[in-house]
Amino acid sequence: MRKILNKIKKYETIIIHGHKRPDGDCYGSQFGLKDIIKNTFPDKKVFVVGQTSAFVDFVGKVDVIEDDVYQGALSIVVDTAVEDRISDPRYKLGKEIIKIDHHIPVDDYGDIRWVDTSFPSCAQMIAYFYSSYQKELKLTLEGAIAMYTGIVTDTGRFRFRGVSNLTHQMAGMLLDKGVDVEYIDSKLSKETLEMIALKGYVYSNFVTTDGFVYLKMTRDIIEKYNVSDEQAASVVGLLGGIEGYPVWALFIEYPNEVRIRLRSNGPTINELANKYDGGGHAKASGARLEGWDQLPAFIKDVEAVVKAYKEA
Amino acid sequence: MRKILNKIKKYETIIIHGHKRPDGDCYGSQFGLKDIIKNTFPDKKVFVVGQTSAFVDFVGKVDVIEDDVYQGALSIVVDTAVEDRISDPRYKLGKEIIKIDHHIPVDDYGDIRWVDTSFPSCAQMIAYFYSSYQKELKLTLEGAIAMYTGIVTDTGRFRFRGVSNLTHQMAGMLLDKGVDVEYIDSKLSKETLEMIALKGYVYSNFVTTDGFVYLKMTRDIIEKYNVSDEQAASVVGLLGGIEGYPVWALFIEYPNEVRIRLRSNGPTINELANKYDGGGHAKASGARLEGWDQLPAFIKDVEAVVKAYKEA
Numbered sequence: 001m002r003k004i005l006n007k008i009k010k011y012e013t014i015i016i017h018g019h020k021r022p023d024g025d026c027y028g029s030q031f032g033l034k035d036i037i038k039n040t041f042p043d044k045k046v047f048v049v050g051q052t053s054a055f056v057d058f059v060g061k062v063d064v065i066e067d068d069v070y071q072g073a074l075s076i077v078v079d080t081a082v083e084d085r086i087s088d089p090r091y092k093l094g095k096e097i098i099k100i101d102h103h104i105p106v107d108d109y110g111d112i113r114w115v116d117t118s119f120p121s122c123a124q125m126i127a128y129f130y131s132s133y134q135k136e137l138k139l140t141l142e143g144a145i146a147m148y149t150g151i152v153t154d155t156g157r158f159r160f161r162g163v164s165n166l167t168h169q170m171a172g173m174l175l176d177k178g179v180d181v182e183y184i185d186s187k188l189s190k191e192t193l194e195m196i197a198l199k200g201y202v203y204s205n206f207v208t209t210d211g212f213v214y215l216k217m218t219r220d221i222i223e224k225y226n227v228s229d230e231q232a233a234s235v236v237g238l239l240g241g242i243e244g245y246p247v248w249a250l251f252i253e254y255p256n257e258v259r260i261r262l263r264s265n266g267p268t269i270n271e272l273a274n275k276y277d278g279g280g281h282a283k284a285s286g287a288r289l290e291g292w293d294q295l296p297a298f299i300k301d302v303e304a305v306v307k308a309y310k311e312a
Numbered sequence: 313m314r315k316i317l318n319k320i321k322k323y324e325t326i327i328i329h330g331h332k333r334p335d336g337d338c339y340g341s342q343f344g345l346k347d348i349i350k351n352t353f354p355d356k357k358v359f360v361v362g363q364t365s366a367f368v369d370f371v372g373k374v375d376v377i378e379d380d381v382y383q384g385a386l387s388i389v390v391d392t393a394v395e396d397r398i399s400d401p402r403y404k405l406g407k408e409i410i411k412i413d414h415h416i417p418v419d420d421y422g423d424i425r426w427v428d429t430s431f432p433s434c435a436q437m438i439a440y441f442y443s444s445y446q447k448e449l450k451l452t453l454e455g456a457i458a459m460y461t462g463i464v465t466d467t468g469r470f471r472f473r474g475v476s477n478l479t480h481q482m483a484g485m486l487l488d489k490g491v492d493v494e495y496i497d498s499k500l501s502k503e504t505l506e507m508i509a510l511k512g513y514v515y516s517n518f519v520t521t522d523g524f525v526y527l528k529m530t531r532d533i534i535e536k537y538n539v540s541d542e543q544a545a546s547v548v549g550l551l552g553g554i555e556g557y558p559v560w561a562l563f564i565e566y567p568n569e570v571r572i573r574l575r576s577n578g579p580t581i582n583e584l585a586n587k588y589d590g591g592g593h594a595k596a597s598g599a600r601l602e603g604w605d606q607l608p609a610f611i612k613d614v615e616a617v618v619k620a621y622k623e624a
Binding site: 152156158159160163164165167169171180186189192193196199200204241242243 | 484488493494504512
């Protein structure tokens with residue numbers, strides 16, 4: 001961490017990247033880090049770039065910058081294990097690259113790497129970085145909101161394994177900066193009548209097979225309920241935790257593919273996800289099918305994983 | 313707190329009471345306190361009495377004791393503001409009575425009272441009690457699970473206002489005792505296919521009026537979906553957080569009354585609850601109707617509260 005701080009001190013321009021389709025933890029890490037650097041070193045130019053996410057846009061607004069800003073700049077990439085998923089790819093234009101991540105490393109990109117899979121969120125790493133050099137660094141409410149959001153979203157509100165005493169210490173420290181938990185919760189759990197109607201659909205139309213629960217989210221359903229793809233994908237959680245069904249998934253239809261959100265509270269499912277062009281965490285992965293005709297094979301593979309798990 | 317510790321030291325028999333229809337925080341406080349006393353003073357007789365709750369029975373099993381056990385004993389009542397709601401009423405048979413609570417005080421019962429409304433859960437008070445005398449007191453994993461469960465359930469997983477740095481410090485300290493957050497989560501969020509079907513019903517049949525969302529949970533629905541009254545009542549959360557509807561409620565039909573679970577993320581609603589034979593927190597209260605014929609008047613009263621709030 002000290003090396004990272006020294007690099008930050010050294011560079012005048014710092015550009016912070018995350019991953020494609022950013023989530024709360026990605027945004028939280030990016031904007032948390034920006035807030036720390038910007039407030040500690042007001043003369044530095046600090047940018048957050050990459051794709052945007054409507055879901056967590058209360059955390060901060062992404063900057064749009066020209067290529068030449070990268071000249072002699074430091075690129076920091078957070079929360080991204082796979083090089084190909086970094087958004088946007090211009091991070092390579094930076095003079096040096098730092099990787100900060102909590103995922104199992106896939107690509108060892110970057111000149112300096114701080115990767116620690118014991119952290120349940122990347123935002124907790126940034127908060128820990130701040131707390132470790134609290135005497136030197138400054139953090140405002142805005143950055144605290146960002147990091148708190150990252151911690152909350154990546155841990156499912158402090159529910160997932162990997163949450164530790166340190167997670168709560170960091171969360172508590174951020175609350176002391178004035179974070180209003182109800183404000184963040186209302187932002188994260190805002191529901192529209194359309195979404196409520198969609199939930200009714202999900203609960204009434206899911207399919208159960210041997211230990212596996214799933215739902216096909218087709219284009220006509222997404223259009224009928226007038227929700228965004230992001231919103232449609234978010235309902236995967238509704239299918240979880242049903243007794244006797246340790247694995248669940250949502251299949252979301254796109255023009256040229258079917259994206260899968262695969263979840264488990266029993267067997268490890270990221271190897272299965274790898275087989276279907278995806279990956280992720282042991283209990284939460286993404287994958288894809290080329291079309292619905294691949295679905296029966298996928299279901300069979302899930303059932304095999306569940307069976308092996310139940311027999312173990 | 314020191315006074316309470318001294319009383320605990322003084323008595324040989326200690327009987328811990330909670331409130332009727334106990335929730336996670338009530339159980340968490342009762343069994344957390346029992347664990348601390350029992351492990352610190354192995355020779356003392358410590359009992360948890362009162363009604364049981366299937367929902368959180370993984371936290372501990374209630375003791376059944378005879379009246380004469382109360383002779384010369386210390387009664388401790390946790391998490392209960394209203395004397396009439398203490399379960400069971402034999403707490404009065406104790407030689408002395410201690411009240412530990414985080415609700416706005418209604419009845420000032422007890423010889424010693426520790427009431428602090430700044431705590432978002434009573435279990436956090438017990439954890440704080442332990443942490444304040446950590447050198448003298450002993451706590452095992454069982455007690456930590458109990459208190460963590462109390463903190464999690466009463467704060468809606470660290471979401472409600474009142475959650476502070478101290479809340480997270482206590483949660484972190486309990487995790488260090490070996491609490492497995494995924495285990496507790498799986499216990500608290502266990503779902504049956506029946507419950508999932510009921511959720512589908514809720515999302516498809518709620519009623520919206522001016523700023524108010526509600527559902528009538530009649531006996532025939534509870535029977536049709538084959539769920540317990542407790543499970544039926546638990547779905548109130550599904551109706552919350554819909555944009556434009558700051559108040560929501562579930563009306564649960566019982567043989568001689570309709571019980572109301574009333575919630576808000578805007579206006580204060582416990583005064584309204586008081587009017588209908590209930591009470592509770594500013595944003596989460598209970599109340600009752602004598603029958604469905606009172607429903608229109610209740611809706612009107614909610615609408616007035618919402619209107620006043622929107623105009624303020």
